[in-house]
Amino acid sequence: MTTSALEDPPDSFSSAGLDPEAPGPFTRILGFGRDAERTGGTAGMVLATGLHALVALISLTSFLELRGFATLVQEAAQARFDATVDIVVDEPEPEPEPEAPPPPEPDVAPPPSDVPLPEEPPEPAAAEAAEVLTAEPNPDEPIDLTADTMISGSGTR
DSSP, X not given: OXXXXXXXXXXXXXXXXXXXXXXOTTHHHHTTTHHHHHHHHHHHHHHHHHHHHHHHHHHHHHHHHHHHHHHHHHHHHHHHHHHOOOOOOOXXXXXXXXXXXXXXXXXXXXXXXXXXXXXOOOOOOOOOHHHHHTOXXXXXXXXXXXXXOOOOSOSOO
């Protein structure tokens, strides 16, 4: 019987007296938690589905509250619209324009008389107030720029 190194020879375990299906020393260690994984996965799926269903139910009931609020707002707005009164004011008829009085008859100018008209009075002489307002400053006095006065001059000083 020839076998390669990659395959087990037939009846290799039987010669040692070992059953390949018999539990070995690591079987319990390797199988630890397999039942817990199935139970935990099932419980997690049930709890997650229930939690999502509860959240969906709460969000659906919020639409009922929203509808109640919208109804209250609509009733308040309708009451305000019902309380509004439109006032229509008819404009009074315009009064007829009064008839224009007939134009006055033109006055006839009196004929010129031979009475001489008085002569106009001569124009008054020009005032010399400018010299008082802009009097030449005394060169010995300091110039006072704090008062409300008018200053005039050539600006050479």
